[in-house]
Amino acid sequence: GENVEQHPSTLSVQEGDSAVIKCTYSDSASNYFPWYKQELGKRPQLIIDIRSNVGEKKDQRIAVTLNKTAKHFSLHITETQPEDSAVYFCAASRNTGRRALTFGSGTRLQVQP
């Protein structure tokens, strides 16, 4: 089955700096890659996703890049703000069969004011 590795496990940045979180996946048939943000005690919320027919996607301060050949994808947050502090999860799935997301282990991002 699919295996998703996520790094780093914790990340501390100064407000205004950029943050990058990286994930690798094992199943070459995976074609959907979402990123979720989870605040303490809350449900994970989708912040951005990318499909395998696209190499990069951007939404304001958030961008995701995908390298299908290397089987890795990354989340980039620019101009970080204290409210960006949370745990971020990457995930991967196929669009056939169970279509269940396999999640990375999470990155705790702390933005220092």
Added chain:
Amino acid sequence: SQTIHQWPATLVQPVGSPLSLECTVEGTSNPNLYWYRQAAGRGLQLLFYSVGIGQISSEVPQNLSASRPQDRQFILSSKKLLLSDSGFYLCALRGPTGADTQYFGPGTRLTVL
């Protein structure tokens, strides 16, 4: 729009007691439904998924079971809880193929004492 309801929101149960968690969804038909568990400070573990009424697949052998008696209802059960069953239980849905986004319900926080 799609909405996921989960109850109860919190639950404290003694070891050996039964469990029933309910998830209902609105605003979609024939969704894929999922149960995840998140231990404190950890990632998301897929427990069960269902592609339709009465169709349940288990991802992790354990003392939990799931049922889908109606298209928009997904139930997680146990006959005898273990201490290790404590965690944050999240129901999630994914629309039909072509609607990739996976949404999470608000979750049930279960503490087994």
